[in-house]
Amino acid sequence: AGPYRNLGVVLGSGVPWNAPIPFTPTFAIATGQKCWCACRISRADGRLSEIFYYDTLVHGQKIGEVPALIGMLQADAEALLVSPEVQLIVGVITTANHESIPIDHVISCDPVAHTYLDAGDPVDLVISLGPAA
Incomplete structure (x- = not known):
């Protein structure tokens, strides 16, 4: 779900290896989004380990993927956007003439x-008004 994002994390010496790592990234991340993490371990004496990398899925905000809507009936497209599976909302609706996409x-x-x-x-x-008269 979604492209990889880059995260940077420094783990303290008292952090268990399997503990969740709470931090606030500088960008929005979504639950299930793939992230590439760069990590360092902060030793008790204050020295930092070499950087190591791993990919992970993160827990963040809920995410919605815009479905393929072109050619759908307006009512069906609106219903799909607000469905529990997609969890988006209908924004601004405009109309335009189109030679091949029906009203x-x-x-x-x-x-x-x-x-x-x-x-x-x-x-x-953008919803079709059909071909121009």
Whole structure:
């Protein structure tokens, strides 16, 4: 789920090897997002270990992936966005003429499909009015 993000962590000498590591990154991360962690261990005498790396899944905010909406009926696209599986909301809806996409169907969305957002973020839709008269 989502692209890798880079995290940096320094572990204290009294931290058990399997303890969760609470910290606040400088960017939003989402539950289940893949992260590449760079770690150092702070020894009791204050020296730091060499940096070591590992990939992990993190626990953060809930995440929603923008589904493929182009060509869907507007009502179906809106229902999918707010579904428990996706957990996004319908943003601004605009309309435009389109030569091949039927009336009341999605022409485009912003952000585009397969973009990862925080749960509750809006997705704007452009809905077809059909071909220009």
